[in-house]
Amino acid sequence: MKNKQVIINSLPEGKLTESNYRLVESEIPEISSDQVLVKTISFAITAGTRAGLQGSASYAGAPTTGIVMNCTGIGEIVKSNSEEYPIGKNVLTQTGWQEYSAQNIQSLTLLRDTVAPSLYLGPLGINGLTAYFGLLEIGQPQEGETVMISAAAGSVGHMVGQIAKIKGCSVIGVCGSDDKCEKLINDLGFDAAINYKDANFRQNLKEATPNGVDVYFDNTGGMILGSALFRLNSGGRIACCGVVSQYDTSTPEPGPRGIPGLLVNKSIRMQGFLVFDFADKYEEATNDLIGWIDSGQLKVLTDELEGLEKAPQGFVDLLAGGNIGTRIVNI
Amino acid sequence: MKNKQVIINSLPEGKLTESNYRLVESEIPEISSDQVLVKTISFAITAGTRAGLQGSASYAGAPTTGIVMNCTGIGEIVKSNSEEYPIGKNVLTQTGWQEYSAQNIQSLTLLRDTVAPSLYLGPLGINGLTAYFGLLEIGQPQEGETVMISAAAGSVGHMVGQIAKIKGCSVIGVCGSDDKCEKLINDLGFDAAINYKDANFRQNLKEATPNGVDVYFDNTGGMILGSALFRLNSGGRIACCGVVSQYDTSTPEPGPRGIPGLLVNKSIRMQGFLVFDFADKYEEATNDLIGWIDSGQLKVLTDELEGLEKAPQGFVDLLAGGNIGTRIVNI
Numbered sequence: 001m002k003n004k005q006v007i008i009n010s011l012p013e014g015k016l017t018e019s020n021y022r023l024v025e026s027e028i029p030e031i032s033s034d035q036v037l038v039k040t041i042s043f044a045i046t047a048g049t050r051a052g053l054q055g056s057a058s059y060a061g062a063p064t065t066g067i068v069m070n071c072t073g074i075g076e077i078v079k080s081n082s083e084e085y086p087i088g089k090n091v092l093t094q095t096g097w098q099e100y101s102a103q104n105i106q107s108l109t110l111l112r113d114t115v116a117p118s119l120y121l122g123p124l125g126i127n128g129l130t131a132y133f134g135l136l137e138i139g140q141p142q143e144g145e146t147v148m149i150s151a152a153a154g155s156v157g158h159m160v161g162q163i164a165k166i167k168g169c170s171v172i173g174v175c176g177s178d179d180k181c182e183k184l185i186n187d188l189g190f191d192a193a194i195n196y197k198d199a200n201f202r203q204n205l206k207e208a209t210p211n212g213v214d215v216y217f218d219n220t221g222g223m224i225l226g227s228a229l230f231r232l233n234s235g236g237r238i239a240c241c242g243v244v245s246q247y248d249t250s251t252p253e254p255g256p257r258g259i260p261g262l263l264v265n266k267s268i269r270m271q272g273f274l275v276f277d278f279a280d281k282y283e284e285a286t287n288d289l290i291g292w293i294d295s296g297q298l299k300v301l302t303d304e305l306e307g308l309e310k311a312p313q314g315f316v317d318l319l320a321g322g323n324i325g326t327r328i329v330n331i
Numbered sequence: 332m333k334n335k336q337v338i339i340n341s342l343p344e345g346k347l348t349e350s351n352y353r354l355v356e357s358e359i360p361e362i363s364s365d366q367v368l369v370k371t372i373s374f375a376i377t378a379g380t381r382a383g384l385q386g387s388a389s390y391a392g393a394p395t396t397g398i399v400m401n402c403t404g405i406g407e408i409v410k411s412n413s414e415e416y417p418i419g420k421n422v423l424t425q426t427g428w429q430e431y432s433a434q435n436i437q438s439l440t441l442l443r444d445t446v447a448p449s450l451y452l453g454p455l456g457i458n459g460l461t462a463y464f465g466l467l468e469i470g471q472p473q474e475g476e477t478v479m480i481s482a483a484a485g486s487v488g489h490m491v492g493q494i495a496k497i498k499g500c501s502v503i504g505v506c507g508s509d510d511k512c513e514k515l516i517n518d519l520g521f522d523a524a525i526n527y528k529d530a531n532f533r534q535n536l537k538e539a540t541p542n543g544v545d546v547y548f549d550n551t552g553g554m555i556l557g558s559a560l561f562r563l564n565s566g567g568r569i570a571c572c573g574v575v576s577q578y579d580t581s582t583p584e585p586g587p588r589g590i591p592g593l594l595v596n597k598s599i600r601m602q603g604f605l606v607f608d609f610a611d612k613y614e615e616a617t618n619d620l621i622g623w624i625d626s627g628q629l630k631v632l633t634d635e636l637e638g639l640e641k642a643p644q645g646f647v648d649l650l651a652g653g654n655i656g657t658r659i660v661n662i
Contacts (some may be wrong), residue, residue: 255591268602270602
């Protein structure tokens with residue numbers, strides 16, 4: 001038996017392409033005394049990992065080639081030296097784009113048996129927790145306020161909007177196609193959705209936010225952030241979650257004009273965060289999220305691909321805006 | 332008897348010049364039943380008022396010509412219809428650049444008789460309160476942390492640094508001349524001071540902040556903000572107070588590269604504020620500031636000009652970095 005892996009073959013210059021990856025066969029790894037062997041079931045592809053392939057400023061460390069592409073996944077323990085993590089249990093961990101991985105037991109989260117495993121790649125995993133803490137702890141929306149979200153049909157964005165609705169806010173999503181706009185309004189209950197590729201985007205945004213914007217959940221940076229700054233009310237908050245407009249390029253744009261001037265004039269708080277900042281509250285958040293899913297208030301959108309070899313093209317396509325909800329690769 | 336006033340003659344295109352103002356004589360205004368007549372003693376010239384001469388985004392409203400230039404000043408009540416604000420009392424108010432003004436009693440702050448009036452243009456006025464709240468409420472420095480300040484020899488900056496020292500922080504000032512750097516270190520007790528015009532500025536900043544920066548008090552925006560972002564530690568805070576690097580031009584720069592990317596990667600909070608946001612705490616702040624001045628912990632730097640007609644050139648020079656401490660015009 002062999003392991004299949006997708007390796008970072010080269011770092012992208014300009015946009016990411018499939019050829020930045022290669023599929024290899026390797027030996028199935030041995031495990032040491034505090035490790036288990038995990039057989040990947042599924043993993044999520046998320047835009048944020050693109051940042052790790054470039055520059056030196058990422059929290060993930062400097063980019064390098066010849067290693068397995070990183071990601072969060074779920075898998076089954078198939079070999080174990082730990083009583084706490086026995087064979088047959090499902091876990092959430094950094095599987096990477098590969099079939100088998102040796103994992104330190106400290107890096108494992110046991111899945112609750114009562115919960116569908118795939119939920120841990122969406123609402124109960126990094127994406128859902130990012131949406132939860134970014135909106136509630138950083139954005140701090142109050143009932144009746146207006147919440148605007150960019151990349152609103154993405155893995156994080158589509159949950160932010162629904163949580164904002166649960167909290168009694170008016171919700172405006174920004175995304176990249178009319179098809180996504182329709183889904184946000186009709187399937188997820190957003191109050192409005194706007195296509196940023198429309199030539200009248202700024203005017204449409206203005207009309208969709210007659211009371212201005214109180215909380216802007218920013219997944220993109222760039223032009224949409226610049227436009228949001230002009231719609232934000234005094235005392236507004238920007239939760240800086242990601243910068244997808246600037247990931248897939250070697251020449252990121254300067255920051256929006258009006259920073260920091262508009263922040264001063266309107267007493268705006270703009271705050272970056274990583275989901276790990278809230279690690280001590282994951283349990284509480286997970287309980288809330290499960291409750292909302294059970295009651296039907298939080299709908300989960302996934303977009304599934306079959307087979308490890310689909311991951312590179314699936315990532316390239318995701319960076320071009322091809323997905324709705326969380327993109328999952330099933331092995 | 333006539334009133335002397337400095338009127339906004341034209342809005343600046345590019346840099347402000349003296350010819351954007353004109354000196355006029357007018358009638359001394361009549362006062363209505365809820366007004367007093369104030370004879371200006373002194374007023375402060377501050378960089379922030381430059382923003383009111385441009386664009387449409389200022390909290391001060393859209394710029395216009397033919398009106399008296401606005402500013403905070405102190406004056407003596409020389410005519411009154413109010414028992415609460417009798418003739419002979421000194422007040423802080425928006426005098427503008429003029430000798431006499433009719434003021435609504437709601438816009439007056441009575442000066443404490445025990446305090447030197449000029450202190451109300453510096454530490455006990457808008458500048459001091461801005462330094463106090465911006466640092467303590469927005470920056471939230473903890474003992475032992477590193478605080479960096481731009482325009483550190485300016486009316487706000489020189490007080491921010493001293494308050495940070497009082498709170499037990501390590502303090503690095505950035506300013507525009509070696510002479511200012513010396514004053515910050517030798518006279519005000521800053522731990523380090525750096526001239527941003529030095530070709531090695533970024534390297535000098537790195538060496539002066541071996542433990543990184545925890546709080547950056549930003550009076551400038553632009554290149555210095557961009558440099559600070561790279562020195563900020565995870566969990567760092569930026570108090571956005573002003574944008575003096577971008578005021579004196581018709582073509583402001585884009586925001587720094589790395590916004591919002593670096594905010595995300597380092598969980599940085601960047602927060603704009605106006606001093607008026609803290610109006611309910613002025614009394615408490617004023618008591619602290621008086622205490623620090625009395626104990627010698629807070630030194631007040633002023634830079635005084637004599638005569639109303641000196642104001643336009645004094646403002647042009649201030650925008651070019653010509654002042655140390657609060658620039659005051661005595662009438």
